[in-house]
Amino acid sequence: MTDAITVTSVSKSFPIPFQRRPMVAVRDVSFRVEAGQVYGLLGPNGSGKSTTLKMILGLVRPTRGTTEIFGRDSEFVASRTSVGFLPESPYFPKYLTGEEMLRFYGKVCGLGGSELRTRIDTLLELVRLTNARTRRLGGYSKGMLQRIGLAQALINDPKVVILDEPTAGVDPAGSREIRDLILDLKARGMTVLLSSHLLEQVQEVCDRVGILAQGELVREGPLRELIAIENRTQLVLENASVELIGEIETRALAAGAQVVEKRNSETTLEKLFLEATQSATRR
Amino acid sequence: MIRGLLILSILLVTGLAKIPVEAAISAEHRREHFRAVEFGLGLREQVGQLGFIAALSGFRALVADFVFIQAHVAWERTEWGRVLLLFRQVTTLQPRAILFWDMAAWHMAWNASVAAMNDPAQPRLALRLRAQREYFDLGRDFLERGIRNNPEKPQLYEALGRLYRDKYHDHAHAAEYFEQAAALPDAPSYDRRFAAYELSYCAGREQEAYERLHRLYQSGERERLPTLLKRLKFLEEQLHVPLAERIPDQLPADTPKR
């Protein structure tokens, strides 16, 4: 598998005015995102998630280390030919309609003509905003804004999308839709790197996660493996009848295992998360 | 930090390059009579701090107009001292506007002088005459300075010619200024005629005046205006021109009366 994104021991410190010691936002972070994966970057507020994403996009320059997208250093504009980005709580011009906004971003990517038109149609379809295409963004709900923002990130048909807290401030239904979209993109072979602190959502969509705390990557690995540290197995069943579940429970008890919870993936990740971040704080 | 210093040094280096260019363009502006105003202490005292700043920041003409309107109001109230003061400011601020010099001189020599002559507060004629004379001089001073600032425009020469003619009754000087106006490329055709008229009143220069008027007369129907014919006839008498060389008596039918 090729790597879509490579982050190699990057650090970022921001100078603080009138202070000798700079503020270290990201400290020696390395991870890789394989093509086709959904990668989740987790961390409490101020842990350096956004800063890391901005470094990957070349918006912020690392103090040390390098970031690459498909082998191209983020320092160069060419690295951004196959990436899309949705920043955290962006504010798009209210007076534009959804369609106009996408057309603008398309032109900024050098698209035009019928190619752009069909692209806009497809994307509006994808984010289910075809009905709202001629409405002004000022009248969009937060969920619709995030979805049009996602469409904007996809305008140049990128191979990687980077989403900074895509579900922040969106109600459960809206965030459900966004999660479905992410899975949809994954199904189309797209690589997704997202940051979040909403754990159950990350758990649902991500193949791999990294946990940042105070600028350090304290845990990193495939989601399943990370959770498996807990010495527990989670079984997610679809269309399982009550009888089947009862049977599994009895069998498990008979085998000496304990059924701790029936559907409780969240707590596991949350525990891991809290433990990881708290131990970092204590240091 | 290093970038900041680098950019500062770029600005300094390009600054060194631009200074001679700006100085050259500035000199050219002066040659072409742009920005002929001196922003000195004197001006600041005259127009006040605010007006001075406004004038400095590219709104000189607006400040001048504003002062001009004040002068206009002062004139309506016949506050002559104030009119003089304000017009001095106006012409300092905008020395290239013919209109302001012309108006300033007109207010002094035509309006203020008459008011001084009819001043009921001053019973002594000698003093009233002196005051009137002083206003003539103020008007002349405005026009002379105006001409110095706008040597290429005929209007102020004409105005000075009129001032000498109508106020000082000094026909020799009047003729001289009309003549100077006529010599300029933009001058109207009547300046030459006016110069010749004035000359015709100057004792001892009748021959010169006659020749000029006669030349004008011969240049075409257009010039044969009543005044010209009258002055020509007067000179023919004075100089005893042989009858055969005199101009015909009757007025051309199509000449409008003055």
Next chain:
Amino acid sequence: MSELPHTAFSLRRVGALTSNTLRELTRLRVFYVLLLFALLLIGSSFFLARMTFQQEFQVLKDISLGAINILTSVLAIVATARLLPQEIEDRTIYTILAKPVHRGEYMLGKLAGVLLLLAITTLLMSALFLAVLYVREHTVLAETARQMRAAPPDHLEEALRNVRASAFNLNLLPGIAIIFLKAALLAALTLFVSTFATSNIFAVVVMVFVYFIGHLEGTAREYWQQEHGTGWIASTFLGLVALLFPDLQLFNLVDDVVAGTPILPALFAKTAALGGFYVTLYFLLAWAVFYRREL
């Protein structure tokens, strides 16, 4: 899925950024300045009524061109100063620069958008002003002709010529072009300042200072060059002012143009070239700072 070919400079990208900037600026109701201008024209015509036509035309022209001058300058500074801070605050700059867009293209698009806005407002204000002047000129011409029916033909001709000369004058056009140049210079300089300014207000305050110092630069330069026996502190200060600031007085020709001084083509060309030089210089500096700026 084919990757888009990526070029170093694309007119389409810059064009999209330009028209977006222009659109954004027009949304700010900047065209209210036109309304303000129209009101000023109408308002001034009331008190101009009691003047002679020469006075009326002169004051009308001074007021109109003075207003165009100040409105374009203010617009140039205020509109440009908010461009970058606003986009950073809205985070739309992240979405744009996360696309394959060079920062130079981004800056060029912003500057071109402002310049286009300035050109449009200058043109509209000038058109309004020239229309008023045209109407007044023809009214006065008709009146003069009526009043002077009995005068000798060359007197009437001269009077009409005077009316025409004191109304519209072809030299006004290069004069207006130079007003635009000054606004363009201020816009480019504001863009430069806004690349390192911490806020919109800061950039505007800096530019107000620059505006006034720029008008004094000529004086400082002359004192500096003449070496008036000033101490080295004063001399260094004057030198820095002369080196670092543009001479904005060089762009104030319109006052004298109204008064009847013609702008010769060579002089106009030099002034325009100087303006172009400053716009380019400040744009390049803005780019240089922005190129490595953290967002």
